[in-house]
Amino acid sequence: MRGVDVAGAAEVTDATESGDRTAIRVSGVSKSFGSTAVLTDLDLVVGMREKVALIGPSGSGKTTVLRVLAGLERPDGGEVALFGSTVWPRPPKAVYRRVMLDVGMVFQQFNLFPHMTALRNVMEGPMRAKGWSRGAAAEKAREVLDMVGMSGYEKSWPAQLSGGQQQRVAIARTLAMEPRLLLLDEVTSALDPELVGEVLAVIRRLSTDTDLTILMVTHEMTFAARSADRVLMFDSGVVVENGPAQEVLRNPGHERTRRFLSAVLER
Numbered sequence: 001m002r003g004v005d006v007a008g009a010a011e012v013t014d015a016t017e018s019g020d021r022t023a024i025r026v027s028g029v030s031k032s033f034g035s036t037a038v039l040t041d042l043d044l045v046v047g048m049r050e051k052v053a054l055i056g057p058s059g060s061g062k063t064t065v066l067r068v069l070a071g072l073e074r075p076d077g078g079e080v081a082l083f084g085s086t087v088w089p090r091p092p093k094a095v096y097r098r099v100m101l102d103v104g105m106v107f108q109q110f111n112l113f114p115h116m117t118a119l120r121n122v123m124e125g126p127m128r129a130k131g132w133s134r135g136a137a138a139e140k141a142r143e144v145l146d147m148v149g150m151s152g153y154e155k156s157w158p159a160q161l162s163g164g165q166q167q168r169v170a171i172a173r174t175l176a177m178e179p180r181l182l183l184l185d186e187v188t189s190a191l192d193p194e195l196v197g198e199v200l201a202v203i204r205r206l207s208t209d210t211d212l213t214i215l216m217v218t219h220e221m222t223f224a225a226r227s228a229d230r231v232l233m234f235d236s237g238v239v240v241e242n243g244p245a246q247e248v249l250r251n252p253g254h255e256r257t258r259r260f261l262s263a264v265l266e267r
């Protein structure tokens with residue numbers, strides 16, 4: 001096994017040194033659930049440090065794309081590479097694990113561990129997945145809680161926090177793993193309207209102040225226009241429109257995008 005791991009490691013180094021500046025490269029990916037084709041021959045390229053918003057109607061496959069990128073869903077065909085390393089078809093386990101440590105995902109439902117304080121929730125990943133000491137994990141946890149405006153809540157239990165605060169702790173939990181790619185799946189959709197702003201402010205700060213590559217599924221169009229470099233409009237598992245955020249949202253080129261935007265903006 002060791003030999004395989006070493007060969008895999010060399011591959012990663014080669015890919016990085018070959019100068020592939022792409023954070024995400026999806027080529028010809030298909031995915032069906034039973035007889036439902038969700039992704040059809042999908043191509044998707046996201047550059048390093050790019051902030052991309054994924055929009056589109058319910059059931060169009062947005063979550064499925066993020067889950068494929070996070071390794072939670074196995075494509076039926078095609079290729080996926082992250083930071084120049086192939087992750088589908090699966091490389092040797094050690095290589096795969098190392099590349100996937102660069103990927104963090106935040107979900108609509110924040111699901112903090114209810115029996116752990118905010119600080120402990122954030123410490124858990126680095127301690128378990130990276131083998132960090134308690135002290136190092138606590139230091140990192142304090143740093144990322146500060147980034148999401150949750151300093152002072154270290155000792156709070158999830159049940160004592162609002163939905164917006166819990167979601168910010170969930171974002172901190174992902175950041176504590178020091179990802180290079182952040183996948184955000186409608187992270188404000190489960191929140192009361194008055195709590196949406198504080199979470200969007202955190203994401204906005206991450207998009208301006210960090211080197212993270214961010215791919216976010218959102219229904220917050222104004223936010224997408226302001227925070228993303230690029231918008232991808234998704235329909236039936238394919239990208240129907242792809243362009244600078246302001247342009248796509250203000251002046252969509254495709255009829256399907258126009259219809260979608262007028263429907264969501266009327267809500």
Ligand SMILES: Nc1ncnc2c1ncn2[C@@H]1O[C@H](COP(=O)(O)OP(=O)(O)OP(=O)(O)O)[C@@H](O)[C@H]1O
Binds near residue numbers: 058
């Ligand atoms: N695990 C699964 N098993 C069966 N069908 C699934 C599964 N996951 C997703 N689907 C189906 O795949 C299609 C795409 O789902 P997906 O969740 O990717 O859409 P979405 O664009 O994120 O939608 P929404 O905006 O409602 O979140 C839907 O028809 C959904 O019912």
Ligand SMILES: [Mg+2]
Binds near residue numbers: 062063064
């Ligand atoms: Mg979804």
